[in-house]
Amino acid sequence: MYLMNSYKIGIKRACAVAGLTRSMWYYSSKRDDSELIGKLSQLAVAYPTRGFDEYYYRIRREGLKWNRKRVLRVYRQMKLKLRRKHKKRLPGREKCPLEVPLELNECWSMDFMSDSLTDGRRIRVFNVIDDCNREALASDIGLSFPARTVIETLENLRDEIGTPKYIRCDNGPEFLSKLFINWCQRHHIEIRYTQPGKPMQNGYVERFNRFFREDILDAYYFNDIYQMREKVWEWTEDYNNNHPHSSLGNKSPREFKPRFSKELKFFAESG
Template structure:
């Protein structure tokens, strides 16, 4: 205040201090306390244990042999703003990069991801897309307003009844996929979960390519009035995608034709194996 009066009204410090009744010695007072050590120690402890408050920090300081009193610790604690709620980042385990390879059979690996959009009234909804990496078949496309991990589990259960169970599912690090409930359910089902590295969506390139097509053909092409309309259009599009739309990655055939081709080839191999075994038994008997 004294500095403000001096600079604004061009008066001396002595007169400014008299106006606001501030002792001149207090104006020139400079603290000789050095709180650098306390500040560094508090910041170090907060980084290591972000959930602990002031009292717990002070107790730890005492146990470690520091003699700073509680008032000093509290003053610096508040000055640093450590009494405010701190957001802690959820630590994600290290993810291993796995190259995208062409699968050799159905239900070997599924890819799964979420998309989001809004209805005509502005209400947001989410779409869960699941495809089979072998023939890019759309296993399921389900739209809901909310999609917790329990909803993902129920969606996969219905898909298992129609398509069978995969050996592995590739997902990103979304909270629905990293939840304990979902990971434990996959462990019980003997399904391996492969998480891509954070910030590397192309490690899940098959589903990303599928999402692009789905957004262009469905989400960006329609203005939805309700969630039921989203489900109806998505179901019609999925039938076209699986049964009539040719895929360059499959040599110009549909996912359904690729699956039928594999089944026919597998049947021939099984027939040859069976015939070979019968001849071997016959020769041994002779």
């Protein structure tokens, strides 16, 4: 190519000067390494801290007869020799269909929202609803909300209305903590995690969050969390008692399926 561009000569003359046959100029490699690249990529994702030898012997154990030099050449071309930073990965999440429970306390959905006060401090809102009647069970507010505070909210609900069979939530650090998982195991509660990047697998609480953001977070400026808690309590009571939910036949959550606390249920049963 250099001779042809510099001296304006043809392919035949350039090949003769370089001592090459014209067939070498027209030759194109038919080697296809796509399958090998795919295999090495798969191994690099599954075992990001391992080296070439382990990848090569894993390939051989699977019955693939690629030559060691060829595997090493592709390994170097892919720059797998350089150690890559890798993050902790979530275990595989099974897709759980979003079903409508027939009874209260069968499945609760939980999620976090965030906003800021007028002085710029960030706040978090922890929402819990019952999937059966879409009742807002809790909308707790705090400047921070670690797993310990999540458990405090759930303990308060347990004392008031009991515990659910299932909890549906995303893969946030509060829900992945050992503290939260151990609490659920201790109370025989199954955790149903949504798949990463699939918020609509928790669609009931996502819909609730939309109303909450439109009516509270986007509608008011709050100076402190105490002011916000008062407004949220008023809104939650109105939502549970008066919000016409289209999927509930335009009935409010408590109208569709009322809930009694332990004390009220005791007095109702005793006459």
